[in-house]
Amino acid sequence: MRYFLRRTAFFVVTLWGAVTLNFLIPRLQPGDPAESIVSQLSGQGAAVDPDQIRAVRLMLGLKDESVLQQYWDYLGQLVRGDFGVSYTYFPYSVTHMIGEALPWTLVLVGVTQILGFLIGTVLGAFAAWRRNSRFDSVVTLGSQFIGSLPFFWIALLLLYFLAFVANWFPNAGGFSTGVEPGWSWEFVGDAAYHGILPALSILITAPAGWIIGMRNNMVQSLGEDYTRLARAKGLRVRRIALMYGARVAILPNITGLALALGAILGGTVLVETIFDYPGLGRLMIEAVTSRDYPLMQALFLFITTGVLIANLLADFLLGVLDPRVRKEASVR
Template structure:
């Protein structure tokens, strides 16, 4: 509040109307008790009112409504690619355990998982963006094309999202592959796998219905937890590529001390993590009936 007072005073604000200006910007009335300010702020958030941005023109809700879908799009294609590549590679590694393919893939997975994504992002941005000019270095879509469900616009969106997405994929799939490999090897040693072979079931059915399904279950929780991790990681990634998503605006809010926008970004990330964990709690029992207790779908 003291910082906002000084900002408003520097901009020529009327000291007599200071509290009204602060309430308009931060959605908090500084003249009321702290507990009442908190309750009023939470009520206004549930009504979709996050206050006014101090740095950007417009309300925080409008800025987040424009930015969040782009971050969701970027993180969705990144997370799906990470888990599809990692699970597939890990299953093949377990099938060829201790072979040349398994050893080589393990080394690649360990090395790729040890490199920070922002290092790869900077390298790709320099070579493929600035040096070769194959991909755009800023933005989230082609500004020369009108937005719409057209091939030109969608191609521009994918072109702008490729380098940020591939930076995450190349530095994250290794951990999933190693986890899937370990889970598959553990499941292959279980008694029910031997019983399935003794019953004469085909290798394909055993691999998919018995080994694959039970190996993927532990990764389901990490998949949902990664939602919050990647939303937080988007702050650095989107800043590097100037990709105007939630992370980009959150970094600008921190840099410019735009507290209303900063709070709105933190709340959106928190909500995303809570929803992801809630979905995991409600659906894990459907994936693994052993997790159900008392006939309910609540898992522990």
């Protein structure tokens, strides 16, 4: 119990630090963000209207109050889920824009990450059990080679050959212009069709890291004394591989999977930009390019919170699966 309480306390403190940092970064930057935005809208050399600056400052939440009062108001806005109005997509709110892009990223990156983890873990475990065999050599060397390839380079190749040359898949967008978004089979099928190439560009390289990590961890666990004892007792080979080798070897990969799933909220910026996919990655690029401070703040907080929550869940899962973790925490 002490282990879980400590991890929860660490999560709360870290989340508070992320929220505070998210509040301070725009206010510590040199210059006035509102003036910069108005100048960008007006054009170079044009006169800046003070009323417009004041309006933009109110839109960004930069009120003429003390920093402590602004911080307190900011915390209240977070509790209410009010992240302000997006400057790029005015008059839509930041929450609305993130809500529009979030399902696309969750489906694309979430499905590919989970599939990559499952494929990589299974192949890595089997390669470790059949180590020094031809299968082990092909899987290990192949995953190292494929894992060294940039996934955005693979995305460009898929886009050129399968979309432009062969014309088998659409080259941009999340759905066709003539399809009405909604929970209909026509829209779901069209969205899945548009997501094949972005998913393939991620899924080709996604299992590589899990294969190498699982193989190395399982080779080490198979050399431990408890595995030798299981063999000496005459246990079945499948049980030794699953319960004594894979069960211990998969623990470090669980933490990696949790961090990868937490980072889903950041999207895959390059892939979504290449395919013009309407996810959080492309939304982040547009926010940075347009200096959309409310949208950038909210996306940063979403990504940080997602990683922290995923890390907390991974710690809890490790505490349940590995009694040694709880025992070490109770001794300290």
